Amino acid sequence: MLSWSSTEAGTPADLAAVAEGAGDGGLPFGAELVAFADAVGGVDGDALVRARERLIAAAGDAFMIDAAAVLANFEMMTRVADGTGARFPVDTAVHRTALDARLDIARFTSAR
Amino acid sequence: MAAHTASLQHVASRGASFTAAQRLRIATVARDAYLAADPSPPWERPFGEAALDVAYRLARHAGTITEQWYEQIITEGMHPLEWVEVVGIVVASVPVVAFARAAGQPPPVMLPPEPGAPHSRVATELAPATLNWVPVAAPADQTASVVQALSALPDEWENLWQLAAAQYMSDAQMADPQWNRGTLSRPQMELVAGRISLIRECFF
Numbered sequence: 610m611l612s613w614s615s616t617e618a619g620t621p622a623d624l625a626a627v628a629e630g631a632g633d634g635g636l637p638f639g640a641e642l643v644a645f646a647d648a649v650g651g652v653d654g655d656a657l658v659r660a661r662e663r664l665i666a667a668a669g670d671a672f673m674i675d676a677a678a679v680l681a682n683f684e685m686m687t688r689v690a691d692g693t694g695a696r697f698p699v700d701t702a703v704h705r706t707a708l709d710a711r712l713d714i715a716r717f718t719s720a721r
Numbered sequence: 722m723a724a725h726t727a728s729l730q731h732v733a734s735r736g737a738s739f740t741a742a743q744r745l746r747i748a749t750v751a752r753d754a755y756l757a758a759d760p761s762p763p764w765e766r767p768f769g770e771a772a773l774d775v776a777y778r779l780a781r782h783a784g785t786i787t788e789q790w791y792e793q794i795i796t797e798g799m800h801p802l803e804w805v806e807v808v809g810i811v812v813a814s815v816p817v818v819a820f821a822r823a824a825g826q827p828p829p830v831m832l833p834p835e836p837g838a839p840h841s842r843v844a845t846e847l848a849p850a851t852l853n854w855v856p857v858a859a860p861a862d863q864t865a866s867v868v869q870a871l872s873a874l875p876d877e878w879e880n881l882w883q884l885a886a887a888q889y890m891s892d893a894q895m896a897d898p899q900w901n902r903g904t905l906s907r908p909q910m911e912l913v914a915g916r917i918s919l920i921r922e923c924f925f
Contacts, residue, residue: 627915634912642905646913649823650920652758661825668904674824675904676913678722681820682888683914684755685812686867687923689881691783692775692808694791694854695866695925717922718785 628713638668642676649680724887725817725829731880732813733832737842738803739772739810741834747772747807748814748831751780755818756828771799772807779811784922791854802843802873805855809877816884844873867925889914 626634626643633639641664648660664673689695732748735741750768754760754777761767763782766774771794778786795801817829844858852866856873863869871878885891889910894900901907918925 626912627919630916634908636906636909636912638909639912642909642913643916645823646916647920649819650917657822658825661823672904675902676909677820677823678888678902679905679910679913680823680917681816682885683917684819684921685816685881685884685888687918687921687925688779688783688812688815689808689867689870690923690925691786691921692779692811693805693866693870694788695870696852697866697925698852698862717924718787 638664638672641667645673645676646680649677649684722820722887724884725820728813728817728880728884729829729832731876732810734835734876735837735840736806736810736876737874738800738806738839740837740839743772744806744810745831745834747776747810750776751811751814752818752828752831754778754780755815756822757781771797772803775799775804775807776811779808780815788854801856805871805873806877808855809871809874809880812871813877813880813884816888820888842874842876844875847873 624634625631626636626639630643630647632643634643636642641660644660645664648657651657661673664676732744733741734744736744739747750773760781761777763778763785767777768774775794778790791804794804820826821828846859847856848859848861850857850861850866850869852862853870855870857869858872858875861869871881882892890900890902898907902910905913
């Protein structure tokens with residue numbers, strides 16, 4: 610989705626931001642968004658406070674709230690997929706090979 | 722967020738297999754698991770009660786759940802539709818908690834349970850799926866696996882997608898790569914989505 614939407618928007622994304630949490634993905638406030646996502650995905654409450662404040666300082670309160678909503682959505686959707694054994698159809702899985710390798714997805718227990 | 726209030730009301734309502742009080746207990750376990758500073762490891766079953774153990778693992782260690790573990794829980798006696806309902810409760814409560822934590826707001830307070838017995842409302846016809854472990858509404862595998870995932874239980878399915886429309890975007894908006902929330906652009910949304918999904922080790 611990131612590759613598709615960013616290409617359509619005329620700014621092809623750098624997947625290093627997703628894969629390694631490095632850089633800004635070529636997007637405005639990308640580094641702050643990645644740091645916020647990393648903090649939400651972590652357990653350090655102080656780090657979350659710092660990442661939230663950094664994002665607000667860069668992009669504003671409304672931007673942070675919407676980022677929090679998107680993060681909440683994917684805390685939900687990942688659990689829908691993992692809790693119901695969601696798979697890709699074989700014909701579409703073939704097209705994901707390069708992306709899966711870039712993100713090292715084969716190491717995930719959830720890979721089906 | 723109105724969608725989150727609606728989701729907490731959904732959790733506190735009677736379910737297909739569980740009473741509202743049972744659903745609230747499952748949701749509370751999920752909330753506490755998500756927020757736990759020192760969670761038990763994924764292979765432990767801290768409650769010795771299938772519905773609560775599934776909720777705990779899904780809320781905290783979702784990426785470790787395997788088909789083998791699903792089959793083990795079902796073999797022990799949990800009905801597959803009970804499993805689907807537990808998933809529905811966890812995904813009705815965790816995003817509300819996650820949003821509050823991310824935004825620096827207090828954890829949500831659960832609502833009082835609706836009285837009464839489970840309502841037994843399920844899809845008119847169920848079918849085994851090849852794209853999911855769990856049974857789904859017939860006909861199976863006509864839509865994406867995440868879309869049909871909770872379709873066996875219409876109330877859980879509807880709550881999931883009203884949350885998704887509010888937190889992310891609706892189906893209609895998803896087809897438009899230029900659509901955005903007015904703050905984040907679509908690529909910024911997908912960057913956040915991709916990064917948290919990778920952190921959670923969700924291959925999907």
